[in-house]
Amino acid sequence: MKIVLLIIIGISAGLTVGGALAAFITLLDFIPRLIQLTNTRKLIKLYQNIFALGGLIFSFLYFFNYGLRLSRIISMIVSFIMGIFTGLFSSALAEVLNVIPVLSKKFKLKHNLKYIVFAMLLGKMSGSFWYWLVMNKR
């Protein structure tokens, strides 16, 4: 009896978390941006399925505590791709997309927008490097 209850609780918890993640990603509008960049509108179902599949596979791998003995180069490639995702997703947040228009209007900087975006890009990258290579030495 306890087993059935635990299974039900597990499934519903997973559904909630998965739904929350999917809603968050949909809200941010950055998959549409990727589709616009690559002009592959028809493949949106494929992208949805890949997203769900990635969550599923890594969720299993995470909990089973098993290390696949792949080479370190694959680790490097996977973390590079994860970094690209983090960059995409953190620039689609409202904190970026609403702050920069307000700043550029107040300071009247519409023509120099690319320098500002570049400053933000370098800031995020160097913040990340600083965190991993300097702040974590203790």
Place this chain on the structure above:
Amino acid sequence: MKDLGEVYCKNTSIKKKVEETKVLKVKSDESYSYISGNKIIAKILDNIDNIDISIIGSSDIFLEIKGKEEPRPLLNLLKVLAVALILFFGSSMAIINFFEDVDMKSSLERLHYIITGRQEKNPMIVTIPFSLGIGLGIYIFFNRVLSFSKRRKQEPGPLELELYIYDKNIEDSILDDLKKSK
């Protein structure tokens, strides 16, 4: 009238008369103002009678009266520098706080273990490509890489779209205020 829109009429003398109609005289101090469609029709009919007028498109005209702006390169450079500094340090702080918040350290170490089976503290093979990837991801989001069609290079990116929406909202709100107060 010819500054406000295009006039079409088969009869060229009527067309010229309509185009030369004065609609509004503006004082030279900077302000916002608007011209309603009714005023335009009234002024044209004052000038010329016995014609039919149809206005196509939106009939309200929103005016922004500003003085001549001289280009000041030094001030511009200082402004760009100030905003760039704010965004540089601000976004590094945002990223550092995000990593601390979600405990990125242990999840990356866990990822490294999942893929290679080795337990390493602070694995540089994971963290350095991750940071490089962040930069590349932000760049891809805002610009276009690898696109060969000229038309697609001119599409507005997300930032330009947000600027447009913000400007449009401001103008709509000022127009509504003017209409209510008149």
